[in-house]
Amino acid sequence: MPEARIKTDICVVGAGHAGCEAALACARLGFDTTIFTVSVESIALMPCNPNIGGTSKGHLVRELDALGGEMGKNIDKTFIQSKMLNVSKGPAVHSLRAQADKADYTRSMRQVLENQENLTIKQGEVCEILTEEGADGKPVVCGVRIFTGTIYECKAVILCTGTYLKARCLCGESITYTGPNGLQAANHLTESLEKLGVKLRRFKTGTPARMDKRSLDFSKMEEQVGDEKIIPFSFSTNPADIQREQVSCYLTYTNEKTHEIIRGNLDRSPIYAGIIEGTGPRYCPSIEDKVVKFADKERHQVFIEPEGLYTNEMYVGGMSSSLPEDVQIAMYRTVPGMENCRIVRNAYAIEYDCLESGELTPSLEIKNVGNLFSAGQFNGSSGYEEAAAQGLIAGINACQMLKGKEPLILDRSEAYIGVLIDDLVTKDNREPYRMMTSRAEYRLLLRQDNADLRLRKFGHQVGLISDEQYNHVLEKEEQIAAEVARLKETKIGGNKEVQAFLEAHGSAALRTAASLAELICRPELDYDVLAEIDKDRQPLSEEVIEQVLINIKYEGYIERQLRQVEQFKKTEKxxxxxxxxxxxxxxxxxxxxxxxxxxxxxxxxxxxxxxxxxxxxxxxxxxxxxxxxxxx
Amino acid sequence: MTDTIAAIATALSPSGIGIIRISGDEAFEVANRIFKAKSGKSILEMSSHTVHYGHIYDEKEIIDEVMVLLMKAPNSFTMEDTVEIDCHGGVYVMNRILQTVLKNGARLSEPGEFTKRAFLNGRIDLTKAEAIMDLIQSKNEAARKNSMTHLKGDLYRKIKALREDIIYEIAFIESALDDPEHISLDGFHERLFEKSLNIIAVIEKLLNSADNGRLIKEGINTVIVGKPNAGKSSFLNLLLGEDRAIVTDIAGTTRDTLEESVYLNGMTLNLIDTAGIRETEDVVEKIGVNKAKEALEKADLMVYIVDSSVSLDKSDREIIALLDMSKTIILLNKSDLDVVVSEEDIKKITGETADFLTISAKEKEGLEAFTILIKEKFFSGQISFDDEVTISSLRQKEALSSALHSMKMVQQSLEDDMPEDFYSIDLMNAYACLGEIIGEEVGEDLVNEIFSKFCMGK
CATH class of the missing domain: 1.10.150.570 (GidA associated domain, C-terminal subdomain)
Incomplete structure (x- = not known):
């Protein structure tokens, strides 16, 4: 049978968050790239929660942006609420989270892909990875075959199949063999990968129900508004451009009645009845799990989040479930404000094939097949941000390899992305892996506020960050260093003016001269207040001042971590x-x-x-x- | 840069001379911090492959007179900067010096680490590689087994419980940081402060009891006190009787603290200030009350000898006032004469119970009972002696001290009102240190604790 043959450099399989980043990176680095998706409408789909970022995930997005990724820019364009989490805590755990208009997010990313030079979007299921024998006898990728039989000849393949491989959705007793949102599953690729000796396993995840906004009574819930001053995700976004009107989320709680209904119907849950074999994530427990495991908790929080501006669908965070529909309706209706709720989409669990531990290298190449890379949920992670971060690295490394250059491997002391990939590569994870700030042992250094200072250089080295963007960071770095040095070196003597100033601010008088840096560390004083006695101060940007203050205030801790990093680097090398x-x-x-x-x-x-x-x-x-x- | 390691290079059993070896980039700096040369020169100014006479100081206190041998890299066994301290071979002295070295910037070497470094730095020839790998593995295995068997029971359970307490608090902080909208840290400062006080108290108690282990291997620091002519000298002779080897005899050196060790049925007694007893028969009188206090502070065991043929008087009261009765054994000597002092008479002064024993040093009676009493007092009748255990116990003590240090840092952060994420840094260190003691790694503990104890979002 005659078959069409098309030549391209790199094939990206799947157009979710990993696939989009991978494909954009490859195309931007000059390779002719083809991205395959089972449905063009599902490019950059957000099938679960309607937000980007959050604790530690916000860090990933910023790092991705610093390296030249797209996710940060895209959410800046399409968010409808934004919040910096943990602001009362240390700078290392501040995390940005934005509610997305899902449809807008998808549309906007699709536009970016469609207009990217060197990039072709192709709707079709990839069924087979084609290989030839490499120099060392190991199979090396030479193309893919799609369902229609057409062959794409290429030099590298990046698998970003998400939850689509042999996907199975479960909603109570009803089981469908589809991907998320009823999309077509990819049922052929597994076999091809297994033939190549790639070991796969089955993971499980889930998503809660969506409700009709008109059926909810928000007056019985607590309103959750966005931040007054919005901080962008992307270092390239001008904050002034995104101070837009925001929509609210709502908070309500389950109660004893809800829990009773759940307990009474556990035998009908496919998980408790033993129908689901896949391993589910502990950090996204279904409401059944919460009720069983934390039996003494009287109530659980439920977050109601809008899915977008042009839809009435509301995401019910905190109540994912795989109970049958009649039970779901009954249990949701016990929650204040949800007494008359109408479910638009049921909660469901999804099972899918993904890579077994130990199959990946730190450059995100699959060990037993040459030039085959992978990223995202296929690698055993969970979350849009984790996926996107891997997608970018896999894309960069596919290009580095084709250029004959060393792969970009970030280590645990350089980025959350480094922690993420290192954990995926060295740990025997038994559930989809989610990023957490506690996983980063050097988190004081890996802040979301300094992602550009940490990572722009790598983005610049591989070619995704322009000279201009990189020079901006270098300049910022110099300004920070100079101001820190100046504040440490400038001594303030205890003259009358200074003592009066200190007294006025409720601060102890000086007995000997102190540096400005020492004064800044006094809780009752800060940088702005000190302007009065700091005569030589030059105006600096807010972002520079932020870095200066963090460096001064947390110097002791930062130095300790830097020493630990030094030890760490030795064994890493x-x-x-x-x-x-x-x-x-x-x-x-x-x-x-x-x-x-x-x-x-x-x-x-x-x-x-x-x-x-x-x-x-x-x-x-x-x-x-x-x-x-x-x-x- | 390599970190600086230290260990006792000679066998940790009584011998005439002991060597403490320090190796690594800061070996000279570490040694310089604790060694004062007779010549007054700093170690940093001395040339390689020279030997120097002087004293080891723990802050202001002289520990021993020593010879120090300096070897600059690469001309040493490890091919790193190396300092060897030749000291008196008493178990107590060697351990004191090693601990002082550790306090001043070195860390205790891993089993086989000097040899490992020697090989990695190219000092040892290739054919020995296999043997070195086996040695490292077997030494570690031995140390691990040893610490395991050693740790069964109470100490193990206590450390476990501490770790569970700590990881729970970390998991709570981390859950709240990870899911700030579900878990609140309101009121947490106060709770953690209380909790850390408790944890610190337990660790301090463990550190004290870790000294029990030390007693087995390093010996019991013993001070003998009593009025003139109470019979201290004859009791000493009884202890040092010909059938028991005198372990170290360094009397007559210039130090003012003297040490003699005796083996007593598997236990070692380190006799402090025996010279004073010999020369004047009255330690309090000779060295003054302050010196006596100092000696008593270091003592694990105080032996108070009373001449039971003479009535108690003012100087007995003075001595009793200096003693810690929980550590004291009161020997009613001269039971061969007419006894005029009874246990009751002494109890009236001490106001508390103490261990009494009737002896006759002259007739060489009572030593067996004395030995049994010490065994019961310190080891509840169970004693084992093993070099490897000593090392692991020093390692455990070091880990326990680090855990204590970390917990104090947690308190400091609390007092400084630092944000919560800073507490978990030191809590995690404490957790890891305690884990070292019982041979458990951190691994995925935190993540597991978070998910099992706290109900996370979505």
Whole structure:
């Protein structure tokens, strides 16, 4: 049968948040890129919560933006409410979250893709990964075949299949073999991947119901408004351009009646009845789970969030469920403000195929197949932001590889993205992986406010960030350093004017001269207040001042983390050759050897993070590497 | 840059001389902080491969007179800057010096770490690599087993409980940070402050009891007191009898604190200020009340010898006032003579119970009962002696001290009114340190705790 053959450089399979970032990065880096989707309407679809960002996820979006990704820019264009979370806490845990107009978000991203040079959108299911034998006998990607039989010849493939692979949706007793939102599942690719020796497993996630806004009584709920001063996600967005009118979310609570109904119908939940085999995420428990696990909690919060400006659908956060529809209706109607609720879309759980732990390299390449990259939920993560971050890195690294350059691998001390990927690569995760600030051991350094200072250079190196954008960061860096130095060096003597100033602000008098930096650290004083006695001050931008103050106020803690990072970097730099034969190291304990063979860490640091590898095993590994080194 | 490690290089058993080895980039700086050369020169000004005479100080206190051998990289075993401190081989002295070194910037070496460094730095030839790998693995295995068997029971449970307390608080903070709209931190400061006070109290108690372990391996610091002619000298001779080896005898050196160790049925007693007893028969009189107090402060065991043939008088009251009765054994000596002092007479002065024993040092009677009493007093009859345990226990003590330090940092952050996310930094350190003691890693503990104890959003 004659088949169409089309040549392209890189094929991106799937156009969700990972796929979009991957495809845009590849196209922007000059490669002819084709992105495949089962439905063009589902590009950058948000099938679950209607927001971008949140704790730690907001960090990811900012980092993505600093590296040259699109998500931050797109949410800046399409948000309908914005909030900086945790502002009463330390700067490291401030996190931006924005409610999106879902339809607008999708449309806007689609526009960006459609207008991107070098990028072609193709509707169609990719059914097979085509390979040829590589130099080392390992299969190497040479193209994909789509459902119609057409072959796309290419040099690299990036899998961003999300939750579509052999997807199965469960809503109570009713089961459909579809992807999210009733979209067509991708049922053929699994087989092709398994043939290539790629190990897959089954994960599960879920989403709550959507309600008709007109059926809800918001007067019985607490209104949640957005921030007065909106801070953009993207470092390229001018804050003045996005101070727009916002819509509200609403908060209400479940009660004992709700819980009674749930408990009385647990036998009809497919999870409790044992119908679902996939592993569900603990951080997104269904309302059944919450009621069972936290039996002593009298109520659970329910957040009602708008899905967009041009729809009446409201997302019911906190009450995802896979109970049958009649039970869902009954339980929702016990919640204040939801007594007469009408469900537009039912809550459902979805099962899908994704990559088994240990199959990925830190550059997001699949170990057993050359030039095959993957990103997003397919890699065992969860969340739009986690997906987008991986998509960008996979896209960058596919290009780096085709250019014969070193991959971009961010480490745990450089970015949340580094933590995310390192965890996906070295941990044996048993549920979809979600980012959390507590996963970042150097989080004081990895703030959302300094993502540009940390990462613009990498974006610039790979070619996604322009000279102009990069120079802006360099300039900012210089200004911060200069102002910190000036504040530390400028000594204020205890003259009459100063003492009077201190007294007026309820601050203790000076006995000896103090630096401005020391005065800033006094809780009753701050940078603005000190202007009065700080005569030489030059006007600086708000973003520079923010960095200066964080650097001064948290100096002790920051220095401690920097010292830890120094230690960390040492072991991170000790590379382990890819061809190491762990069976040759007889002193390794059996468990350590098995784990090392499974995960194939690239560095001593990474090896030390694999559970089951002890410090003594690491020492043994070091001796062995030195022995090899000297033999050569 | 490599961090600086230290360990006792000679066997930690009584011998004439002991060596503490320090290796790493800051070896000279660390040694310089605690060593004062007779010549007055700083270690940093001395040349490589020279030996210097002087004293080791723990802050202001002289610990030992020593010879220090300096070796600059790469001309040392590890090919790093190395300092060897040759000291008197008493178990107590060696451990004191090592602890002082650790306090001043070095960390305790991992099992086999000097050899590992020597190899990695190219000092040891290739054929030994296999043997070194085996050595590291087996030493670790031994240390791990040892600490495991050592830790069964009470201490293990206590550390476990502390860790559970700490991880719960971290998980609470982290849940609230992760899901600020579901979990509030209102009133948390006060609760955490209370909690950290409790945790600190428990750790401090454990540190004290960690000294119980120390007693086994490092010996019991013992002070013998009593009026002139009460029989201290003959009791000492009884202890040092010919059938028991004198472990260290460094009397006659210039130090003012003297140490002799005796083995007593598997236990070691480190006798402090025995010279004073020998020369004047009256330690209080000779070295003055302040010095006696100092000696008593270091003591794990106070042996108060009373001449039971002479009535109690003012100086007995003075001595009793200095003693901690919980650590004291009162020996009613001269039971071979007419007894005029009874237990009751002394109890009237002490006002509390103490351990009494009737002996006759002259007739060499009562030593067996004395030995049994110490065993009961300190070890509840159970004693084992093992080098490896010593090292692991020092390691455990170090970890416990770090945990204590971290918890104090938590309190500092609370007092400074830092934001909550800062508390978890030090809480996590404390958690990790406590984990080292019982051989448990941090791993996914926090994430598991968060999901199992706190109900998260969406």
């Amino acid at each position: 000790r590379r382990i050759p890819a061809d190491i034969d762990y069976d040759d190291i007889s002193s390794l304990r059996l468990e350590a050897r098995q784990k090392l063979k499974m995960f194939k860490p690239i560095s001593i640091g990474q090896a030390s993070r694999i559970s089951g590898v002890s410090p003594a095993d690491v020492s043994v590994l070091l001796i062995y590497l030195e022995q090899m080194n000297r033999k050569n």
